[in-house]
Amino acid sequence: MSDVMNPSTAPPGSFLATGRGKATLALLCLVTFLDVMDGAIVNVALPTIRTHLGFSVQNLQWVVSGYLITYGGFLLLGGRAADLLGRRRLLVAGTTLFAAASLACGLADSQGLLVGARLAQGLGAAMMSPAALSILTTAFQDSDRHKALGAWAGISGMASAVGLFFGGMLTEELGWRWVFFVSLPLCALVLAGTFRLLKADHGRRPVPGGFDALGAVLATVAMLLLIYTVVKAPDEGWGAGRTIGGLAASAVLMAAFLANERRRAQPLVPLSIFRIKGLAAADATQVIAWAGFYSMFFFVTLYMQNVLGFSQLESGLCYLPVSVGIAAGSTLATEMFVRTGTRPVIVSGALLAAGGILWLSRIPVHGTYAGNLLVPLAIMGVGLGLLYAGVQTAANAGVPEDQAGLAAALITASFQLGSALGLAAFSGIATSRTSSLLAAHTPLPQALTAGFQRALLVSALCLVAAGVIALRASNTRGEPVAASEARQNLEPSYGPV
Numbered sequence: 001m002s003d004v005m006n007p008s009t010a011p012p013g014s015f016l017a018t019g020r021g022k023a024t025l026a027l028l029c030l031v032t033f034l035d036v037m038d039g040a041i042v043n044v045a046l047p048t049i050r051t052h053l054g055f056s057v058q059n060l061q062w063v064v065s066g067y068l069i070t071y072g073g074f075l076l077l078g079g080r081a082a083d084l085l086g087r088r089r090l091l092v093a094g095t096t097l098f099a100a101a102s103l104a105c106g107l108a109d110s111q112g113l114l115v116g117a118r119l120a121q122g123l124g125a126a127m128m129s130p131a132a133l134s135i136l137t138t139a140f141q142d143s144d145r146h147k148a149l150g151a152w153a154g155i156s157g158m159a160s161a162v163g164l165f166f167g168g169m170l171t172e173e174l175g176w177r178w179v180f181f182v183s184l185p186l187c188a189l190v191l192a193g194t195f196r197l198l199k200a201d202h203g204r205r206p207v208p209g210g211f212d213a214l215g216a217v218l219a220t221v222a223m224l225l226l227i228y229t230v231v232k233a234p235d236e237g238w239g240a241g242r243t244i245g246g247l248a249a250s251a252v253l254m255a256a257f258l259a260n261e262r263r264r265a266q267p268l269v270p271l272s273i274f275r276i277k278g279l280a281a282a283d284a285t286q287v288i289a290w291a292g293f294y295s296m297f298f299f300v301t302l303y304m305q306n307v308l309g310f311s312q313l314e315s316g317l318c319y320l321p322v323s324v325g326i327a328a329g330s331t332l333a334t335e336m337f338v339r340t341g342t343r344p345v346i347v348s349g350a351l352l353a354a355g356g357i358l359w360l361s362r363i364p365v366h367g368t369y370a371g372n373l374l375v376p377l378a379i380m381g382v383g384l385g386l387l388y389a390g391v392q393t394a395a396n397a398g399v400p401e402d403q404a405g406l407a408a409a410l411i412t413a414s415f416q417l418g419s420a421l422g423l424a425a426f427s428g429i430a431t432s433r434t435s436s437l438l439a440a441h442t443p444l445p446q447a448l449t450a451g452f453q454r455a456l457l458v459s460a461l462c463l464v465a466a467g468v469i470a471l472r473a474s475n476t477r478g479e480p481v482a483a484s485e486a487r488q489n490l491e492p493s494y495g496p497v
Helices: 019-040 043-053 062-073 075-085 087-107 111-139 142-173 183-197 213-236 241-263 271-275 279-307 312-317 320-340 342-360 374-396 401-439 444-472 483-490
Strands: none
Touching: 019 062, 019 087, 019 111, 019 142, 019 183, 043 062, 043 111, 043 142, 043 279, 043 312, 062 075, 062 111, 062 213, 062 401, 075 087, 075 111, 075 213, 075 401, 087 111, 087 183, 111 142, 111 401, 142 279, 142 312, 142 320, 142 374, 213 241, 213 401, 241 271, 271 279, 271 401, 279 312, 279 342, 279 374, 279 401, 279 444, 320 342, 320 374, 342 374, 342 444, 374 401, 374 444, 401 444
């Protein structure tokens, strides 16, 4: 039962019911909590960081965006490396890099050092996340896997809200550097637990010359360029030559990557993985849904601080009901999977979250937390918990063990890409509306609120679209997938997929 990396060798029974199984799940959930939290915890500390290190408003975004760019850009490479080189090995390497980068962030005394350390943090997270998720999907089987994925999704969803809370508390009580230092003890726990609970694995090494180096370069550069261009678009303008050129170059690189993958005997991303029923739909649902979710957190935080006048700590506390809602939604999802399958859970979660965000799009200038934010945030949280748990489960259904790292990287990359796309696009929508009202001499609070309202409305529409796309996702109820079926799904296919 101790062979976590190959649970099929364990005696029959539920691994999750054992103490070691529970500890393993807690360890893996801590990894995703750490990675997602670190993308959010810095947000409420940004004004203080700007003052202390002298950032301009334009350059300050790189404290957040730098992490998202390398996290999203290197995920495919990280996922494939986990399959080929060993998942525990990559988890240890990624966590070590993440810890060193967190320490450098906390000690940074210049803008360049802080942004550079954030880029390194993102690279560490891109190694940690797919390794941990692929360990989870191979360590737990059948109904255990649904429960484990539900816990993973619940923790991932809560991490953003918890990060905002801790970001406000730490910044106000101890200073902004502690939003980075807090990661160090968590990294130590991950490393200790990894060596204690997970057996060493050596991956599945490719044949000599079989590692797809060209594919790795093309995919990584294409993702990095796409996310960088999207992040910069609100400043440059969506119609600017740099934006159009960046998007076009990214598309060309991705086309070259796909052409390379079709020809390779050992591709970085076997395109036949998308023949697994519902995988592409689950990934697309994740992209569209998180475009709406991530933007919602951003705009509601700005509304609380810039319009309602909340402090950083008060803003963080306001997200606690969201965490409770996400926990309730993900727990409910694991109970519903066996009865209804994943598809109804995802669709109902998307529509429930859309309703909550639509309610938020009606925020008034002279609003209150209890009257205008509490209930819709809680509703949105339940919907997020349902959707995220369902998408994670559907995206990993039917994936054989030797492709688990790649599947984990794809669904996590979808999260990062959606977050970057949504924040860039919807920030432009909010800014355009606010600027036009200010030009008409509308008072600043009214102009800001109107911009937030419009962006939140579009965020709600994103969740509706995600629910529609989810109709094509897998509707797994936890039925075991036969090894022969998995192999058939993943047999090399170098023609059109």
